[in-house]
Amino acid sequence: QVQVVESGGGVVQPGKSLRLSCAASGFILSNYDMHWVRQAPGKGLEWVAVTRYDGSNKYSAGSVKGRFTISRDNSKNTLYLQMDSLRADDTALYYCAREGLNLILHAFDIWGQGTLVTVSS
C-alpha cells in the first residue's frame, strides 16, 4: 500500500539540530517531488520545503531558509529534513507529503502521520 512514515522527532534544545526521516513504500519515490509540511500545535498548515524527484532542485520557505535542508536518497526510498539552529517557533508536527502528478500537480496526495518536534530548554 502507498504510504510514507516519518521518524526522528523529539525534544531538542534551542540552537541544536535534528534530522527527520521519511520512509516511502508502495510507490517509486524517484518519480515524485517530495515535501515537508509542518503544523504548530493548534495552528494551521505551513509548507516547509520541497525536493524535486531526482534531488536536482530544492526550495524552502523563508522561515526556515538557511537553517533547514531537505534531501533524499531514492535508492533507500527515504526523504530527509536536516534541521539546524532550531528555535522555539519550529515546534510542530512535521509531515512528509508526496506531490501528485499530472492533474494533481502542486497538490499533496499522500501524507504521513507526522513526527513531533519540540524545541524547548
Added chain:
Amino acid sequence: QSVLTQPPSVSGAPGQRVTISCTGSSSNIGAGYDVHWYQQLPGTAPQLLIYGNTNRPSGVPDRFSGSRSGTSASLAITGLQAEDETDYYCQSYDSSLSGWVFGGGTKLTVL
C-alpha cells in the same frame, strides 16, 4: 498571516449547504495556479479532498465540490453530515514566494 485567506469558522445545520471561501492574489490563485482542498479530521493528517480546483479523488463523496474564479476559490459541501465537522484548508502555489501556500484553515461546525 496566511497568504491565502479563509474564514476561521463556518456552520450549518444537517442537510444544509455551506461554502468555504479562499481568497488569494495575483501571484497565486489569480496567476492561474490550481487550488486544492484538504480535510483534516481531529488528530489525523490532512487528506486531499479536491484537487485541480474542481476534481475529487476516488472515494470523496460528490457532496463536496470546488470552484475557482479570479483570485478566489470556494469549497461547497451539500447535505451536511455530522461527520463533516472538522477543519478544512485550501492550498495553492505562489510565484512571488516560489513556494506552496496554505489558507489559515476553516473549522466547520454542524449545528
